[in-house]
Amino acid sequence: MSERITAGLPADFVWGAATASYQVEGAVHADGRGPSIWDAFCATPGAVAHGHTGETAVDQYNRYAEDVALMRELGLHRYRFSIAWPRVQPHGSGKPNARGFDYYARLIDALLAAGIEPAVTLYHWDLPLALQDSGGWPERDTAYRFAEYAELCYRAFGDRVKSWITLNEPYCSAVLGYLEGVHAPGERDRPRAYRAIHHLMLAHGLALEAFRAGGYDGEIGITLNTQTPCPATQREEDRAAADRAADLQTHMFLDPLMHGSYPERHLAAYPEVSMPIADGDMSVIAKPIDFLGLNWYWEDVAAADPDHPEGFRLCPRYQDVTEMGWPVVPRGFYRHLRRLDELTDGIPIYVTENGCAMPDELSADGTRCRDPRRVAYLRDHLEAMRDAWRDGVNLKGYFVWSFIDNFEWALGYTKRFGIVYCDYVDLRRVPKDSFYFYRDVIAGHE
Numbered sequence: 001m002s003e004r005i006t007a008g009l010p011a012d013f014v015w016g017a018a019t020a021s022y023q024v025e026g027a028v029h030a031d032g033r034g035p036s037i038w039d040a041f042c043a044t045p046g047a048v049a050h051g052h053t054g055e056t057a058v059d060q061y062n063r064y065a066e067d068v069a070l071m072r073e074l075g076l077h078r079y080r081f082s083i084a085w086p087r088v089q090p091h092g093s094g095k096p097n098a099r100g101f102d103y104y105a106r107l108i109d110a111l112l113a114a115g116i117e118p119a120v121t122l123y124h125w126d127l128p129l130a131l132q133d134s135g136g137w138p139e140r141d142t143a144y145r146f147a148e149y150a151e152l153c154y155r156a157f158g159d160r161v162k163s164w165i166t167l168n169e170p171y172c173s174a175v176l177g178y179l180e181g182v183h184a185p186g187e188r189d190r191p192r193a194y195r196a197i198h199h200l201m202l203a204h205g206l207a208l209e210a211f212r213a214g215g216y217d218g219e220i221g222i223t224l225n226t227q228t229p230c231p232a233t234q235r236e237e238d239r240a241a242a243d244r245a246a247d248l249q250t251h252m253f254l255d256p257l258m259h260g261s262y263p264e265r266h267l268a269a270y271p272e273v274s275m276p277i278a279d280g281d282m283s284v285i286a287k288p289i290d291f292l293g294l295n296w297y298w299e300d301v302a303a304a305d306p307d308h309p310e311g312f313r314l315c316p317r318y319q320d321v322t323e324m325g326w327p328v329v330p331r332g333f334y335r336h337l338r339r340l341d342e343l344t345d346g347i348p349i350y351v352t353e354n355g356c357a358m359p360d361e362l363s364a365d366g367t368r369c370r371d372p373r374r375v376a377y378l379r380d381h382l383e384a385m386r387d388a389w390r391d392g393v394n395l396k397g398y399f400v401w402s403f404i405d406n407f408e409w410a411l412g413y414t415k416r417f418g419i420v421y422c423d424y425v426d427l428r429r430v431p432k433d434s435f436y437f438y439r440d441v442i443a444g445h446e
């Protein structure tokens with residue numbers, strides 16, 4: 001018999017599950033919510049698979065009580081969800097919307113009544129459209145607006161919420177949104193994308209300062225999707241290539257937090273880029289966080305490529321892939337956790353997302369969803385995480401992505417990440433086998 005997955009993890013290790021507002025809430029016109037860049041992006045022909053939108057999503061806005069009951073059945077310790085900025089401040093500045101705050105108060109109170117702690121992400125990509133109309137993240141003003149919005153949230157919920165995440169994956173907001181154009185707002189402009197990076201990091205720093213200045217009790221951090229690409233071979237040039245392949249996704253975000261600087265060699269490869277740094281910005285960004293959130297799904301392999309501006313290319317690998325085409329590499333998770341521990345000097349880490357999309361189907365009678373590949377994925381990744389903990393990584397908790405199937409951004413409803421199945425015809429929830437597996441992990445039986 002092999003040992004329990006949780007063997008050796010500390011008793012206060014946090015077991016969680018995560019979602020994000022636009023991916024699950026629906027009710028986009030309810031109670032005075034303003035439009036976000038994702039509403040606009042979804043309305044752009046060809047932007048999202050099959051023209052799907054978050055208009056209904058899984059309707060958590062109206063069905064949160066049912067979802068909280070399932071979380072209780074799961075034995076969940078903490079639910080990570082995000083606040084939709086345009087719900088609580090419809091135009092991104094000015095007057096807050098009380099009815100928007102009321103929704104999150106209902107959700108938070110339901111969680112607490114069920115013995116589940118809320119973990120709140122302040123920004124999971126749904127920028128109020130009014131702020132994009134005045135320039136979006138490439139504009140410095142957006143960072144100030146974010147700090148004001150963050151403060152409204154601390155004031156409303158600081159008494160009940162003890163775990164805050166300023167931003168989710170600013171890499172995706174800036175690079176997918178402003179450089180590659182595959183996420184909202186769909187721009188393709190490198191200089192603007194890098195301005196967005198700086199203003200996102202500044203927004204994080206200002207929101208952190210506001211939290212400290214307000215004397216709120218609880219912990220605050222940021223969630224990144226950092227990567228440690230593997231070198232294709234042990235040749236010196238491939239090792240150097242793998243190192244550089246981490247610059248944009250890891251160092252452009254982690255270095256300002258840890259050292260108050262951006263990686264110079266990366267910026268030097270793109271002379272058209274200039275970071276709009278004002279006096280004092282970098283020390284605001286580098287203010288100590290209480291924890292780092294890590295979203296991790298797969299590991300890249302890199303080899304030297306003299307034709308690339310940064311001298312690397314990503315290579316294929318042999319492992320099975322998920323429905324996203326992402327290779328399943330649990331040892332890569334272990335490697336990255338170790339590396340992150342080194343890069344951050346042992347900062348407390350929460351895995352704020354990990355999981356996979358699989359070709360899930362309901363049983364003929366509609367009562368079960370067998371997802372053995374997700375169970376295997378979770379088992380292998382949890383073991384890798386446990387090993388990283390044993391080898392000294394300062395891990396505080398793990399959140400599976402996702403609690404429930406949801407709107408997978410540009411891929412619409414075509415990818416299912418949940419441990420709860422959602423039938424998009426009648427919005428019925430059916431716990432998958434992985435739900436029962438995770439319940440047993442949390443209970444210490446696996």
Ligand code: GCO
Nearest residue numbers: 020168169172295353401408
């Ligand atoms: C992300 C986001 C999630 C995604 C998930 C699967 O990490 O991209 O935080 O919203 O849905 O990662 O792609």
